């Protein structure tokens with residue numbers, strides 16, 4: 001009948017309208033995903049710091065006189081470490097117990113591993129980048145600091161010491 005036809009036409013129009021709305025929502029979400037992935041792919045990870053590995057010994061934060069522990073005005077201690085095939089500088093790091101520590105390290109040549117035995121300190125030292133690790137070591141004692149990333153023939157002999165004092 002005429003009446004049924006009119007009802008079907010109204011239903012079809014409503015259906016088409018909703019199909020457009022759903023389509024627009026899907027398009028918007030896909031566009032947002034594409035935008036976000038491109039946006040993040042174009043950005044370095046948060047707080048990435050770069051450094052020129054070829055001039056570390058000449059200028060900047062990682063010159064030899066700057067390496068090791070330094071007490072900061074805010075009561076924390078910053079520890080700067082440089083990794084080379086096949087040693088860490090400094091060879092012995094002394095830090096106070098129960099104090100916020102901020103390790104900052106980089107590598108001059110290849111990727112090295114940085115870990116302090118019996119602690120949560122563990123990171124990679126990558127040429128061109130500064131690695132950061134914040135922790136607090138509760139008890140006084142001695143720890144070994146081995147390189148835990150294969151870095152060449154001298155890898156197994158590459159390690160240093162960390163001494164936690166009261």
Ligand code: CUA
Pocket residue numbers: 083084085086111112113147148149150151152154155156158
């Ligand atoms: Cu440095 Cu392994």
